[in-house]
Amino acid sequence: MRATTADREQSATYTYLICLAAWAVPGAGHLLLGRIRKGLTFLIALTLMFLSGLWLEGRLFPIEIKQPLVALAALADMGIGVPFFIARQAGAGAGRVVALTYEYGNAFLIVAGLMNMLVVLDAFDIAQGRK
Amino acid sequence: MNTSHLALMILFALYVSVVFGTLMRDDPKEQLRFGAQLFAAFVVGGIALGWILYFFPL
Numbered sequence: 001m002r003a004t005t006a007d008r009e010q011s012a013t014y015t016y017l018i019c020l021a022a023w024a025v026p027g028a029g030h031l032l033l034g035r036i037r038k039g040l041t042f043l044i045a046l047t048l049m050f051l052s053g054l055w056l057e058g059r060l061f062p063i064e065i066k067q068p069l070v071a072l073a074a075l076a077d078m079g080i081g082v083p084f085f086i087a088r089q090a091g092a093g094a095g096r097v098v099a100l101t102y103e104y105g106n107a108f109l110i111v112a113g114l115m116n117m118l119v120v121l122d123a124f125d126i127a128q129g130r131k
Numbered sequence: 132m133n134t135s136h137l138a139l140m141i142l143f144a145l146y147v148s149v150v151f152g153t154l155m156r157d158d159p160k161e162q163l164r165f166g167a168q169l170f171a172a173f174v175v176g177g178i179a180l181g182w183i184l185y186f187f188p189l
Contacts, residue, residue: 041153049146056139104139111143115150122154131157 058105
């Protein structure tokens, strides 16, 4: 039976919801798609990496359009999803520039966000039936 | 906070290897194998690069 327009629209909505969940909570997309082991691995690893970045006194950058590199770092940080906003609200991620581990912390935070974006793309592929 | 550069590099390599190993492979054994290879490449490569750069001024 050929897919109807309604089927295709529902499928697209479902895919986008999966991607939104995957962004918001690392690994949630895979968990919702039934890939439990992958989802839990991403949830634990990415959350730990994000927390490590905060522990190393890295900074959660604000979106400052006048400073493009800061804005890009902020976008990367936000890739981790809701933990970014929770941390900001809790006052974490202020960053201490003079700390020896400041740049390491920044690297952990940025890369955690970027890797979560890759996880979202993987969830997208699975939701589309490509994997 | 008493953390060494090497320890942080190893920790970073561990996180990245776990995530990429899980992303790029589906079979658990393959994930572990690929992740371990990535981890080794990161750590050995990082140390090798450190030694190469050691001989450059500044």
